[in-house]
Amino acid sequence: MRFRDLAGERSVVEDLLNDLDSDDIFYDIGANVGTYTCFAAAKLGPGRTFAFEPEPENADRLRENLDLNNLDAEIVQIALSNTNGTVDLALTGDEAGEGKHAIATGDDGQTLEVETARGDSIIKERELPKPTVVKIDVEGAELSVLRGLRETLRENCQLVYVEVHKEKIEDFDGEVSEVKTLLTDAGFEVAETFQRGSDVFLRASK
Numbered sequence: 001m002r003f004r005d006l007a008g009e010r011s012v013v014e015d016l017l018n019d020l021d022s023d024d025i026f027y028d029i030g031a032n033v034g035t036y037t038c039f040a041a042a043k044l045g046p047g048r049t050f051a052f053e054p055e056p057e058n059a060d061r062l063r064e065n066l067d068l069n070n071l072d073a074e075i076v077q078i079a080l081s082n083t084n085g086t087v088d089l090a091l092t093g094d095e096a097g098e099g100k101h102a103i104a105t106g107d108d109g110q111t112l113e114v115e116t117a118r119g120d121s122i123i124k125e126r127e128l129p130k131p132t133v134v135k136i137d138v139e140g141a142e143l144s145v146l147r148g149l150r151e152t153l154r155e156n157c158q159l160v161y162v163e164v165h166k167e168k169i170e171d172f173d174g175e176v177s178e179v180k181t182l183l184t185d186a187g188f189e190v191a192e193t194f195q196r197g198s199d200v201f202l203r204a205s206k
Contacts, residue, residue: 009194009201012161012194015203016036016133016135017043019159020043022043025129025131025132026132027119027133027134028049028050028073029052029137030052030053030137030138031051031058031062031075032053032137033058034062034065037049037066038066038071041066041072041073047074048129050131051073051076052078052080053076053077054077054079054089056112076122078115079116080118080119080122080144080145080148081116081117081141082143083118084121085115087114089114119145119152120151120152131152131156132158132159133157134149134153134157135161136160140167140168140171142163143182146183147182153183154187158206159204159205159206160188160204161201162204163199163200164199164200165199166198166200167198183204189204191204
């Protein structure tokens, strides 16, 4: 379903692919089953796409989708955040790619403990190439991801696409304006490019 209709994000996917250059390093944070990852890997070639997806079934399906299309991307099964440790991930849906898994913020029913890491930290620890383009879709935890990537955003990254979940970000005591401010402080110009329901898609560029 996600690949057939692009989950209503066709215009965002097209814009991102048009912005990618052959020498870019792309991070797909909250990769799910790989919609953005697969398209980016097809354009950039081996060794230039990194998919961060902590939920095991999604990560397995992402791996299958890459294999089916003979694509190369590194899958990192970690939830990027502003802390290193573990966190409970609230699980929804019965099939890979269906649910909107998110960091648990209360009585969320079924949960799974997953590893978390600051983006700046894991880049250094695993000696990953630093991203020039980043896409973030983490169901309300956008600020935590961005705060953990402050150094990379400021020094290396040139383009960021963020889906801000207006209703869910409030569960993390955040607001859309804080996302915009954090990106602006890191040297980006920020624009709203698309809206789906209450979710807002931001494009931040240098």
